[in-house]
Every structure is written in C-alpha cells, then in structure tokens.
Amino acid sequence: MMRAIGIPAYKPDIYAADAIVGPYPYYEEMRRLGPVVWLTKQKVYALPRYAECKAVLRDDKNFGSGQGVALNRLTNRLSRGTTLNSDGAEHDQRRKLVAHRMLPRALRSISDSVDAAAADVVDAALHKGDVDGVLDLAAALPLAVVPDLIGWPHDQRDHLIEWGGATFDILGPLNWRAIKAMPNAFRMLRFARRVVRDRTVLEGSLAYELLAAADEGKLSHDECPPLIVDYIAPSLDTTMSAISNALYLFATHPEQWQLLKDEPNLMSNAINEVVRYEPPLRAFARSVDQQTAIGGVTIPAGARVLVMYASANRDEREWDEPAVFDIRRDAGRQIGFGQGAHACAGQGLARLETTAILRALSERVDRIELTGDPMWAINNIIHRHERLPLKLIPT
Ligand code: HEM
Numbered sequence: 507m508m509r510a511i512g513i514p515a516y517k518p519d520i521y522a523a524d525a526i527v528g529p530y531p532y533y534e535e536m537r538r539l540g541p542v543v544w545l546t547k548q549k550v551y552a553l554p555r556y557a558e559c560k561a562v563l564r565d566d567k568n569f570g571s572g573q574g575v576a577l578n579r580l581t582n583r584l585s586r587g588t589t590l591n592s593d594g595a596e597h598d599q600r601r602k603l604v605a606h607r608m609l610p611r612a613l614r615s616i617s618d619s620v621d622a623a624a625a626d627v628v629d630a631a632l633h634k635g636d637v638d639g640v641l642d643l644a645a646a647l648p649l650a651v652v653p654d655l656i657g658w659p660h661d662q663r664d665h666l667i668e669w670g671g672a673t674f675d676i677l678g679p680l681n682w683r684a685i686k687a688m689p690n691a692f693r694m695l696r697f698a699r700r701v702v703r704d705r706t707v708l709e710g711s712l713a714y715e716l717l718a719a720a721d722e723g724k725l726s727h728d729e730c731p732p733l734i735v736d737y738i739a740p741s742l743d744t745t746m747s748a749i750s751n752a753l754y755l756f757a758t759h760p761e762q763w764q765l766l767k768d769e770p771n772l773m774s775n776a777i778n779e780v781v782r783y784e785p786p787l788r789a790f791a792r793s794v795d796q797q798t799a800i801g802g803v804t805i806p807a808g809a810r811v812l813v814m815y816a817s818a819n820r821d822e823r824e825w826d827e828p829a830v831f832d833i834r835r836d837a838g839r840q841i842g843f844g845q846g847a848h849a850c851a852g853q854g855l856a857r858l859e860t861t862a863i864l865r866a867l868s869e870r871v872d873r874i875e876l877t878g879d880p881m882w883a884i885n886n887i888i889h890r891h892e893r894l895p896l897k898l899i900p901t
Pocket residue numbers: 563571575589590591601736737738740741742744745748781785786787790815841842843844845847848849850851852853855856
C-alpha cells in the first residue's frame with residue numbers, strides 16, 4: 507500500500523521497545539501532525555486523534571474487522587472464526603452466542619464471590635506487606651475468577667498469562683516480538699481445540715454452554731475453539747493492566763486515593779479515568795473496502811487504518827489537561843474499551859473485578875506506596891506493568 511498524497515508521514519517505530527515503555531510523546535507528535543498519519547514502518551494509516559477513532563469504530567460498515575484487526579496477515583488468518591475478527595451478521599451471531607454471559611444481569615450471580623475473592627487477595631497482600639502489585643494483586647483476582655467462569659480446565663492454567671500475552675503480541679506488526687510470540691499463541695488455540703474435542707470444559711461455564719449450543723446445531727463444533735479463545739485470551743492481561751495501572755496511579759497520586767476512600771461513589775468514574783489515562787490496549791486495525799474520507803482526508807480502497815485507542819484517550823482536542831489523572835473528570839466517553847459494534851464484550855467482568863479489588867483495598871488500606879521502580883511489560887498491544895513493587899499501609 508502506498509501513501510496517499512498530502513498525508514503526513516511518521517517515521518519512528520511506535521512498536522519499538524522505547525515507544526512501548528513510554529508511548530505518550532510519540533502519540534502527541536502524531537496527533538500534532540494531523541488526523542491521519544502514515545506510519546512509514548508499518549505502511550498503515552494511523553488515527554491518533556479521538557474524533558476520528560470514535561467515528562471509525564462506530565462505522566463498522568466502511569471500516570471492517572472481518573479481514574482481521576492485526577497489523578499482519580498471518581495473525582489475521584489465524585484469528586478467523588473469532589468475534590473480534592468478523593463483520594455484519596456473522597459478527598452479530600458470534601457475539602449473541604457468548605456475550606450475554608458477560609452482561610451485568612448474568613454477572614450479578616458471581617458478584618458476591620468476586621467480592622469475597624478480592625477481599626482474600628487484599629488480606630493476603632496486607633499480610634505480606636511488601637508485594638508485587640502485578641502478581642499479588644492484579645493477576646491474583648482474575649486468575650481466581652475468570653478461568654472458572656469461562657470453563658478452562660484446571661490443567662494448563664499455569665500457562666494462561668503467557669499464552670494470553672502472546673495472543674495479544676501477535677496482533678501487532680510482524681516484528682521480531684510477534685514472531686517470538688507465535689508458538690505460545692498457537693498453543694492457546696491448540697489447547698482450545700483439544701478442550702472442545704475432549705469436552706473437558708467445566709460444567710455450567712461459558713464454554714460448556716457454547717458446546718451445548720453446538721450440540722443443538724446452533725453452530726458447528728469446529729466454530730467453538732476460536733470463540734473460546736476470544737474470551738479466555740483477553741480475560742487476564744487486560745484486567746491485570748487496568749488493576750496494576752490503578753495501583754500505580756493511586757500510589758503516585760495519594761490525594762486521589764484519599765478522594766476515592768472518602769467518596770466511594772466515584773468508583774465507576776475512577777475506573778473510566780484509569781482506562782482513559784493508561785489504556786490497556788494500544789491500537790487495533792480496520793480495513794477500508796472502498797475509498798472513504800476520515801477527518802477530511804481521503805483514504806484509498808484497500809488501505810488499513812490503525813485505531814489508536816491509547817492516543818485518542820490523551821487527545822488535547824477532546825480532554826482538558828489530558829496528562830492529569832483526575833477521578834472527578836467526566837471520563838465516561840473514554841474509548842479504552844472500544845466503541846460501537848466491537849466494543850469490549852468483557853468489560854462488565856473487567857469493571858466488576860477492578861471495582862472489587864479497589865473497594866477491598868479502599869476499606870483496608872490507608873496508603874499505597876511504591877517501594878521500587880516499576881517495570882513495563884514489552885508487548886505490541888497490551889500496555890501493562892511486568893513488576894510493580896508496592897507496600898500497602900493498612901488503615
Ligand atoms: C480492562 C480490561 C479490558 C479492556 C481495556 C478491553 C478492551 C477491549 C477493546 C478496546 C476491544 C475492542 C476491539 C476492537 O475495537 O476491535 C475489546 C473487545 C473485546 N473484548 Fe475486551 N477488554 C478488556 C477486558 C476483557 C475481558 C475480561 C474479556 C473477556 C473475558 C474481554 C473480551 C473481549 C471480546 C470477546 C472482544 C471482542 C468484541 C467484538 O469484537 O465484538 N475483554 N476489548
């Protein structure tokens with residue numbers, strides 16, 4: 507694909523390790539260049555501003571996901587059969603088969619057990635004193651809750667974080683990092699196929715219900731593995747990112763932590779502000795079948811555009827002082843969970859878990875203190891800490 511005349515080009519590689527660790531100056535420069543920017547390295551039209559990202563996400567007729575949302579063909583082929591990688595009626599049907607399990611009404615039945623699990627996780631961390639915010643808090647709750655809900659069998663759970671991270675890594679360009687992640691992403695898919703073949707999913711779970719639907723002829727059994735991967739792959743890293751980002755932000759903004767403790771009704775907005783400020787997912791692509799205009803710029807047929815959720819959420823055209831973390835700001839319109847037809851199907855669960863852990867912490871912890879330098883994980887798509895040394899100071 508060639509760059510259309512008049513569209514500014516951006517040469518730095520936003521998938522290089524430096525840009526993954528500290529992406530915001532890169533995004534700021536791209537937003538300054540214009541509403542559509544040609545990424546020289548990836549040969550794709552990037553949308554760094556809020557208005558264009560939102561418009562494209564809402565226009566799933568002109569900006570499709572069916573040819574894949576990754577920046578490389580291999581992953582786009584591998585992702586066939588998923589909800590994420592589908593359009594129109596096919597997408598509606600796939601979403602209908604599973605997503606109802608993640609709606610607030612369906613999740614109500616597990617909310618007490620999620621609260622209890624969060625209380626256990628926080629009590630164990632308090633007992634320890636010095637903790638790793640990622641392992642001891644951010645990973646502990648999703649691991650305790652989500653594999654059971656989805657129905658992943660007990661063996662192979664040790665690999666879930668690694669396999670899930672790899673499944674995200676390969677959704678970037680086909681750089682060295684994505685190539686290295688391929689074997690683990692394949693393992694996840696292969697194991698999902700085996701789970702369906704051997705019918706080892708947990709009874710009553712999301713995957714169990716999906717298999718029952720296949721038995722009734724509502725879909726074929728071959729269609730089940732990608733749909734299970736659709737839900738198990740993003741179920742850990744994303745929420746780990748939101749929780750660990752929240753821990754970091756509240757540790758470095760103690761006045762905001764005090765505010766949340768004093769005004770618990772700010773919780774839902776606080777989660778939106780965390781996801782606005784540090785979006786767990788950086789960007790996904792869409793394809794353009796027919797020549798289309800975005801932000802007054804003509805995009806040629808056959809092009810791919812990159813929707814940069816994480817840049818949009820810091821766009822100074824949309825947000826006052828976007829680099830300020832403020833749980834009182836109106837953050838509800840952030841697009842860190844996507845928007846439109848493909849908006850995150852699991853956000854109810856992610857919000858439930860993040861709320862549970864922050865509530866358990868706010869009831870027990872006076873201050874969250876950083877005790878060392880945090881370390882970012884290097885992943886093409888997921889923006890999360892690898893390590894976050896913390897001390898919890900009890901109330
Ligand atoms: C803080 C946590 C999370 C964030 C920030 C997040 C973010 C996103 C985003 C941005 C999309 C849109 C993709 C697109 O535009 O193409 C998405 C889609 C999706 N998410 Fe999440 N996600 C989170 C947690 C979860 C969880 C816990 C699950 C499942 C257990 C999940 C399952 C899905 C699925 C199945 C889709 C595809 C929906 C579709 O294509 O219709 N997500 N997520």
